[in-house]
Amino acid sequence: MDAASDPSAPESLLARAPDRAAPTLADWAWAAAGAAALLPLTIVELVRAVLTSQTIPWAVVVGVLYFALHLTVAVRRRSPRGALIAASAVMLALTAASLPDAPTVVVLLPSSLVYLVFVFTAAASDDRWADGLALVVGIVGAGLMTVVAIAHGSSTAAPVQPEPAALIALAGFLVASIGAAWALGRYRRESRRKRAAQELGRAQAAELTVQHEREAIADERRRIGRELHDVISHSLAVMVAQAEASRVLQSRADGAADPRARIAIEQVVATGRAAMNDMRGLLTVLAEPDPEPEPEPDDGIVGAALRAPSPGLADLADLALRASGPERIVDVDSTGEPRAISPGTGLTAYRVAQESLTNTLKHTRAPTRSRVQLDWTADALVLTVSDDGTAVTDGRRPGAGRGIRGMRDRVEQVGGRLESGPRGDTDGWMTRATLPFDSHPTDREPRDD
Numbered sequence: 342m343d344a345a346s347d348p349s350a351p352e353s354l355l356a357r358a359p360d361r362a363a364p365t366l367a368d369w370a371w372a373a374a375g376a377a378a379l380l381p382l383t384i385v386e387l388v389r390a391v392l393t394s395q396t397i398p399w400a401v402v403v404g405v406l407y408f409a410l411h412l413t414v415a416v417r418r419r420s421p422r423g424a425l426i427a428a429s430a431v432m433l434a435l436t437a438a439s440l441p442d443a444p445t446v447v448v449l450l451p452s453s454l455v456y457l458v459f460v461f462t463a464a465a466s467d468d469r470w471a472d473g474l475a476l477v478v479g480i481v482g483a484g485l486m487t488v489v490a491i492a493h494g495s496s497t498a499a500p501v502q503p504e505p506a507a508l509i510a511l512a513g514f515l516v517a518s519i520g521a522a523w524a525l526g527r528y529r530r531e532s533r534r535k536r537a538a539q540e541l542g543r544a545q546a547a548e549l550t551v552q553h554e555r556e557a558i559a560d561e562r563r564r565i566g567r568e569l570h571d572v573i574s575h576s577l578a579v580m581v582a583q584a585e586a587s588r589v590l591q592s593r594a595d596g597a598a599d600p601r602a603r604i605a606i607e608q609v610v611a612t613g614r615a616a617m618n619d620m621r622g623l624l625t626v627l628a629e630p631d632p633e634p635e636p637e638p639d640d641g642i643v644g645a646a647l648r649a650p651s652p653g654l655a656d657l658a659d660l661a662l663r664a665s666g667p668e669r670i671v672d673v674d675s676t677g678e679p680r681a682i683s684p685g686t687g688l689t690a691y692r693v694a695q696e697s698l699t700n701t702l703k704h705t706r707a708p709t710r711s712r713v714q715l716d717w718t719a720d721a722l723v724l725t726v727s728d729d730g731t732a733v734t735d736g737r738r739p740g741a742g743r744g745i746r747g748m749r750d751r752v753e754q755v756g757g758r759l760e761s762g763p764r765g766d767t768d769g770w771m772t773r774a775t776l777p778f779d780s781h782p783t784d785r786e787p788r789d790d
Contacts, residue, residue: 363419364415364416364418364419368414368415368416368417368418369415371414371415371458372411372412372414372415375411375414375455375458376408376411376412379411379451379452379454379455380407380408380411380452382450382451382452383404383407383450383451383452384404386445386447386450386451387400387403387404387447387450388400390444390445390447391444393444394444396443396444399438399443399444402438403435403438403447406431406434406435406438407431407435407450407452409431410428410431410432410452410455410456411452411455413427413428413431413459414455414458414459417458417459417462418462421459421462421463421465421466421468421471422463422466422468422470422471422474424459424462424463425459425460425462425463425471425474425475425478426474428455428456428459429456429459429478429482432448432453432456432482433482433485435447435448435453436448436482436485436486436489439486439489439490440489440492441492446486446489446490448486448489449486449490449511453486454518456479456482457518457519457521457522458522459475460475460476460479460519460522460523460526461522461523461525461526461529462526463475463526464476464522464523464524464525464526464527464529464530465525465526465527465529465530465533466526466530467530472526472527472530475523475526476519476520476523479519479522479523480516480519480520482519483512483515483516483518483519484512484516486515487508487511487512487515490508490511491508563750567692567747567750567751579663579664579666579699579702651684651687651688652687652688652691653684653687653688653690653691654682654687654690654691654715656691657673657690657691657694657713657715658673660691660694660695660698661673661698661713664698664699664701664702664711667707668707668708668709669701669702669707669708669709669711670708670709670710670711671698671710671711671712671713672710672711672712672713673713673715674712674713674714674715675714675715675716675717676714676715676716676717677715677716677717677718678717679715679717680717680722680778682722682776682778683755685754685755686722686755686776686778689751689752689754689755689757689774689776690715690722690724690774690776692747692748692751693724693726693748693751693752693759693772693774694713694724694726696744696745696747696748697711697713697726697748697770697772698711698713698726699744700744700770701728701730701770704730704732704733704770705728705730705731705732705733705769705770706730706731706733707730709728709729709730710728710729711726711727711728711730712725712726712727712728713725713726714726714727720777720778720779721757721775721776721777721778722775722776722778723773723774723775723776724773724774724776725771725772725773725774726771726772726773727764727769727770727771727772728769728770728771729764729767729768729769730768730769730770731768732768745759745761748761748772748774749761752774752775752776755776755777756777756779757774757775757776757777758774758775759772759773759774759775760772760773760774761773
């Protein structure tokens with residue numbers, strides 16, 4: 342089913358055509374009501390004309406024409422154009438039956454008012470051809486009826502000669518009736534179009550709301566994906582590097598306990614615990630809220646993970662300590678006058694430093710020396726993370742991976758700029774993030790996850 346055939350489709354609301362099915366019970370009821378109100382008066386006038394002129398065949402023909410006119414009312418909505426043409430043909434025949442030789446002007450009998458229903462229906466329909474035809478044919482018909490009335494009254498057989506003022510009033514009444522019916526039909530059509538436009542607007546607004554909700558969900562999924570990538574990638578890289586260093590130190594000690602090996606193992610354990618805490622906090626966001634959660638035993642680690650704020654610049658020292666190890670040195674320096682920054686900017690700076698140090702551990706051979714430099718300028722915080730490591734493959738590191746894309750997305754989200762690439766003066770890699778102090782429209786408060 343296409344949009345044009347589906348009445349519930351928003352696209353078809355404005356262009357919805359009138360009901361063209363078979364006449365409904367309401368259509369027959371309207372036709373019967375009109376016939377019940379006007380046809381008896383018309384028959385009385387015909388009987389009176391027959392009694393004075395003894396023209397029974399003429400009266401029967403006129404009665405059949407008016408009965409057909411009333412009957413056509415039931416099908417006016419099925420085909421406004423066809424019903425208008427049929428009604429106009431009946432009115433033209435009645436006009437011919439009202440010529441001066443006829444006993445009376447039958448085209449002016451009460452049932453002729455039914456023709457206004459067809460003018461109204463044609464003007465209210467979406468058929469522009471029927472709309473224009475109704476106005477033109479209606480006015481022309483009003484003129485013919487006036488001419489017939491004048492001709493019938495001017496004949497020698499007429500008992501009473503009509504006054505000019507009465508004829509002018511008749512012409513004005515007929516034209517005004519046609520114009521009023523046509524104007525009401527146009528108003529009905531415009532009102533229906535306005536309601537359809539309002540329905541379409543509401544449907545589009547609802548669709549936009551759903552689309553915005555989907556985009557928000559997609560953004561949240563991407564954000565959680567970046568967080569998971571940062572936590573897992575950094576933690577595993579640190580754990581692998583520290584475990585490898587511990588193995589090397591233990592092999593060099595020839596059975597003797599090396600304190601540096603113990604420190605490396607402790608770093609592995611601490612990093613693993615921190616990663617588990619971060620993972621619990623992130624996965625809690627994905628869980629459905631329980632209106633009445635059952636109390637669970639708290640070992641102190643889970644509760645602390647849920648209550649811990651998002652990391653920021655104050656946590657760079659701990660980050661450097663976790664990334665440090667045997668043959669892996671990380672320094673943190675700062676120049677300029679520190680200023681207050683938003684939590685979102687602080688989290689972005691932390692994640693950029695974390696991802697950069699993770700790339701050093703994953704893609705370079707030891708020994709390496711990394712430097713995390715914070716430069717506080719007049720209008721921005723410039724974070725530079727560089728190292729002097731040699732790549733483990735062909736001397737180049739991937740520049741289009743998920744980690745760098747995630748860093749760039751984070752930095753651009755707070756209105757900043759990211760540069761990442763090989764150092765030109767020596768081996769190594771450098772990442773520089775420029776984070777403005779002014780709040781950016783997309784700088785959102787980080788969640789404690």
